[in-house]
Amino acid sequence: MAWLRFICVLFALIDVSVRVTATCDARRGKTTCVTEDLLEMLMKIKSTRARDWDKQIRPAFFSTLSKNFALSDSNKVLIFEGVKVNRGGGYDPLSGIFTAKRDGLYHFSCVIYGDSGKDVGYQLNKNDLLYVRGHSNNGPYDASNISVLVELKKGDSVYIKHRHSGQTETVIGSDHASFAGYFLQD
Template sequence: QSESIELGRPLTNKHIKRYCIIDDLKEIHVKISDRRCDCQCSNRETTPAFTSVLTNAQSVSRNVAITFDRVVVNIKDGYDTTTGIFTSPNKGVYNFSSTVMNAQGQTLWGTETVLDLFPEYKIVQRRIDALENDNKALKVEIDALENDNKALKVEIAQIKDKQIRPAFFSTLSKSAVLSNSNKVLIFDGVKVNRGGGYNPSTGIFTAKRDGLYHFSCVIYGDNGKDVGYQLNKNDSLYVRGYSNTGPHEASSISVLVELKKGDRVYIKHRHLGSDRGSYWK
């Protein structure tokens, strides 16, 4: 049968009698400790153990230890009834349990500071905390170094790109039939393509960086045919060229072009007309 005991009210004789089982436990403990019993446990007298109860209700305040003042068992005298603190006499793993009851609807918070009994654990824990902080600092430093490394790689790539002067030389692998005024002449026979700016699949050169570029082109009209062509910068006409009628007539253009990164230059076919004299250089 259970009965509530209010905090702040001392235990009566009635209550003590109802908890006489504690005395029975003490008697059993004495019997077990007797060397004449059949139990042959080698560490029964050396293992620290204690059991203590509260004989009078206590009014407790924050961060104050509750003193269980009536000792039932206290092997190795680890428990102090005046302070309510157990001090471990031996190094090892301990099991603790407690039962606390409050009264009059008040809230009672309890904290177990078992690890406070092991100062060596605190030392190790402080070392672990310090190592974790060092590890965090190292991670921050590693992240900063990785960012610096990425920035250096970009800078090195830019330096290498500046050291490589773009240049290309390409020819027609076979004669081209020009029937479309918008057809780009694709010089597919690449001999040199330093920097990879020229695309032999499209016939277009794309500037990899800003600069002043020089382009030259030679066009020969087969069988004495007139050939009109032009050099474009992006989608705009830059200069025209013309291969005159004759058995072995050829035409060439040579130009300087200011380009920004991403600008495109290419040769395209054009119909001949009255504008032969414009854009000639």
Template structure:
């Protein structure tokens, strides 16, 4: 048995609510309607018209946007490409090769991640000391220039270090990786990386 589905804009707006669980419920209900529509067409040996399917998809997109519903969570991954980078006291490590940047929060020119929205974020940094390093290579994760978490690699060349942090951020908070010692060398060539995502 085939039926035709009609959703008026007024009916859609009536269901827009501020409660996140109700938004999710509405979106899931619409998804179920699409599946029901498709299975109904299949069981009656009728094909879904591309225009009809596109209309349903557009309605779902509009509801998601209007309700502030599900959207992609900010996430980034950047690596260091130069063979070796000399660092001075207070310098920000600029992980220059962006592999992922959902939400465009990471800026390779400044080396700073700016939170596109409020939430709890997970950050990870792994790094390798360069062959010209003459002492412990230490890196610090800073939030709005306040140093929070430190990691270090031993004084031998080509040793690995890492640090991780889970932080509650407000929209616009800045996260950077800072070198706190007078001098140091970090290995690039894609061995050192900085990543983060909204959890």
């Protein structure tokens, strides 16, 4: 596959060289003109390849909660620091926030397991606004999950946060709780 690309680029360079030589002869020295035009063409190819590469990256992440996490106020972001997958680098394990690197439709899911079977109220936010609520059950081994589709623009953020004020609720770690998301389509 790489040799095919090389041949295509080589033919493109030859084609440009032949077309440019005729117009360059009248302007200035043939060697300088062809060299400058070839350099300009290579820069355009590099720029186009970088844009195409950005379009090919399909952001995806999966992160778990390694340790128990106490949520003490309604503004606390739940930080899933146990990153297992972070394709495209959109998820920040220091802040717990996913930032979209490209426009499109995304799927997000979250699993929460309350400590000692206690309730935990949480929500998925898009750009600091409530998108969907979640609530863990209070059974001894019950977990709660949410699964959503979200339309995002480049730079939009998505994260999980506590939604009960005045209460401290603890989420079980040890990789029981998780947060994941991935790009579906433009």
